[in-house]
Amino acid sequence: MKTLIISPTYNEHKNIAMLIEKIFKIDSNYHLLIVDDNSPDGTAKIVQDLQLTYPNLHLEIRNKKDGLGKAYIFGFKWALSRNYEVIAQMDADMSHHPKEIAKMIKLLDNHDVVIGSRYINGVSVVNWPIRRLVISYGANLYSRIATGMPLKDATGGYKVWSKKVLESIELDKVRSSGYSFQIEMNFRAWRLGATIKEESIIFIDRTIGESKMSSAIMYEAIWMVWRLRLWKIFGRVSLRVLGLARTSCVAHAKTWSSPTFPVSARTVPMPSARGLTRSPRAWAG
Numbered sequence: 012m013k014t015l016i017i018s019p020t021y022n023e024h025k026n027i028a029m030l031i032e033k034i035f036k037i038d039s040n041y042h043l044l045i046v047d048d049n050s051p052d053g054t055a056k057i058v059q060d061l062q063l064t065y066p067n068l069h070l071e072i073r074n075k076k077d078g079l080g081k082a083y084i085f086g087f088k089w090a091l092s093r094n095y096e097v098i099a100q101m102d103a104d105m106s107h108h109p110k111e112i113a114k115m116i117k118l119l120d121n122h123d124v125v126i127g128s129r130y131i132n133g134v135s136v137v138n139w140p141i142r143r144l145v146i147s148y149g150a151n152l153y154s155r156i157a158t159g160m161p162l163k164d165a166t167g168g169y170k171v172w173s174k175k176v177l178e179s180i181e182l183d184k185v186r187s188s189g190y191s192f193q194i195e196m197n198f199r200a201w202r203l204g205a206t207i208k209e210e211s212i213i214f215i216d217r218t219i220g221e222s223k224m225s226s227a228i229m230y231e232a233i234w235m236v237w238r239l240r241l242w243k244i245f246g247r248v249s250l251r252v253l254g255l256a257r258t259s260c261v262a263h264a265k266t267w268s269s270p271t272f273p274v275s276a277r278t279v280p281m282p283s284a285r286g287l288t289r290s291p292r293a294w295a296g
Contacts, residue, residue: 012096012097012116012119013042013094013095013096013097014040014041014042014095014096014097014098014099014116015041015042015043015044015086015090015093015095015097015098015099016034016041016042016043016044016099016100016101016112017044017046017083017086017087017089017090017098017099017100017101018030018043018044018045018046018100018101018102018103019045019046019047019048019079019082019083019086019103020045020046020047020048020050020054020055020103021047021048021050021054021076022050022051022052022054023050023052023054023103023104024050024052024053024054024057026103026104026105027045027054027057027058027103028057028061029105030101030103030105030109031043031045031058031061031065031068032061033109034101034109034112035065035067035068037109037110037112037113038113039065039067040067041067041112042067042068042069042095043065043067043068043069044069044070044071044086044089044090045058045068045069045070045071045103046071046073046082046083046085046086046089047070047071047072047073048073048075048076048077048082049072049073049074049075049076055070055072058070071085071086071089073085077188078188078189078192079168079188079189079190079192080185080187080188080189080191080192080195081188083100083192083196084182084185086098087172087177087182088182090174090177091174091177091178094174095174096173096174097116097119097171097172097173097174098171098172098174098177099112099115099116099170099171099172100168100169100170100171100172101168101169102168102169105215106214106215106216107127107168107169107212107214108212108213108215111127111169111210111212112171114210115127115169115170115171115210116171118171118208118210119171119173121206121208122206122207122208123172123173123175123176123200123205123206123207124170124171124172124173124176124197124200124205124206124207124208125170125171125207125208125209125210126162126164126167126169126170126197126207126208126209126210127167127169127170127210127212127214128162128163128164128167128209128210128211128212129147129164129167129212129214130148130151130163130164131163131164131209131210131211132211134148135211135212135213135214136213136214136216137213137214137215137216138215138216139216147166150166151163151164151165151166154166154194158194158198160197160198160201162197162201162207162209163209164209165193165194165197165198166190166191166193166194167193167214168190168193169212169214170193172200176200176203176205179203179205180196180199180200180203181199185199186238
């Protein structure tokens, strides 16, 4: 199947070359689209140089930093217009190991969407401080209760979509621009009756570069979950009403200081069965 992996970037010059090389080492038939938000650190230039080596590497540069969700929507439309049958999402910060992608694509034989899940079999997260793990796990519990979606990891960003499902979703009506985009896309697919499979992966927090998480992104996610709940109960009118309130809330949040979550040297213990007892910088091998 013709497969495209989409990876949005903003200031990922320290990670992008490694990601590209690992993806094409696994399968040179994959196509990879980097959607760069005009990174000032030269991320796009690195990709352009590597295009001479990898003919299936594509680059689109947007005018400004405009949010993760909008970058993915751009990528989805790009993929559909070129008739890709399988469209995957993957973070550019090396938190998603490319070796997982083949088994996730295989699962599309019997499912419409496959999520690389951090929580389907306990907790499979490495290098996160406890604070961020609690926030993430709690956000997924909150999302599951509020929306009714039977997903353990609705906020996970490692996903594979069938062309059929993405064509069915009204992409121009997706409202989220931050990490709540993952929840909204899952919800829209679920509401359409898509079969969603969670496949256990090991999520490895970035060891190079800075997290893009902020308080404004968290506020957006809180509002989005309630918008989706009201949509489930009352229909689309609730989306328009709460949309105005969310805009005000997020604007207010941006006036606060919003430092990124610190990267801690501590790691979240992994189930011994996973066999991870050392730092996953072993990816470099």
